[in-house]
Amino acid sequence: MGTDEYFNGNAGLAAQFGCTASSWGKGIRYGLPPENGNSWLVDIKPVPGLVLTNAYFTLHQPVARVYEIEQPGLWLCSLAYGDITLGERGKKARRLERGIHLLVNQGQPFKMIYGCEEDHRYTCAWVFADFLAGYLQDRRWTEPLTITDALTWPSHYYNRPEITLAFEQLKLTIRGGMAPWIYLESKVIEILALILHSVELKGYSDRYQKTRRVNYITYQNKKFLWQVKAELDKDILNPPTVPQLAMLAGMGTTRLRQLFKSYYRMTISEYVRRGKMDYALRLLSHDEMSIQNIGTLLGYESHSKFTDAFKKIHGFTPRHFRKALYL
Known part of the structure; x- marks a missing residue:
């Protein structure tokens, strides 16, 4: 039985944290127990297949969660602070550094360990394949962009100042809880477009370099x-x-x-x-x-x-x- 991030966002993680859920504008605020201080996660789901989260919490002991998400998708995260270790099948576990991170989910389980050495401050988006395919199909665009394309993206394609800036703007609108759906959706598309632009420019650059041995x-x-x-x-x-x-x-x-x-x-x-x-x-x-x-x-x-x-x-x-x- 898989986990339900596609439908319920961070509800499962919030339950492991012992959170209390309450309405927060157009989203849901999960407040951690009082002993964790001012700690919370805010989830907003503008459209099916898109989950946006801003997290601001402190833990007193590590919490491990195994994700088994059936729906393929991208997890894009801007980590400002945090003690998060990612474990994927067939790969060595790694602690996430500050910056932008990308995980491509293709139905294989993976584990996140949320530690207690640092406070956690991050903004992330689950962009599922059906949302992305539907968005592009509705506009009849020819630019190729699929979940599997992201497997070829080195981190320097998305660890860029303009993408950090877009995430910071997204963070504040999630916290406010009242931004128009069109803004939230468009901001995620902007982030993906910036990455795609970087990929295309790099492809041109690589071809140019080959002509100059x-x-x-x-x-x-x-x-x-x-x-x-x-x-x-x-x-x-x-x-x-x-x-x-x-x-x-x-x-x-x-x-x-x-x-x-x-x-x-x-x-x-x-x-x-x-x-x-x-x-x-x-x-x-x-x-x-x-x-x-x-x-x-x-x-x-x-x-x-x-x-x-x-x-x-x-x-x-x-x-x-x-x-x-x-x-």
């Missing part, structure tokens, strides 16, 4: 570059040095810099700067820290330097971003 990146090179990127993503505020990364990749620093820029279309320092600004988006979507303090945390000596760096990446200032979120 001097700069052609082998598959083995790509694997090393993915390792380098993963190492940078572990702690973008305190990244490894280029020599340390070069040692990891088994190549010289000059070669690493050349390949990294050729593949990711930016230097390593630019990638780190973009990663910091991505992290800044998450911090700015809460009002616990001032803009000045966020800039200091990210290593900027002054408010103005942080503002200039943020605007250069995102096209707007931190203050304008907060105003747009009514903070």
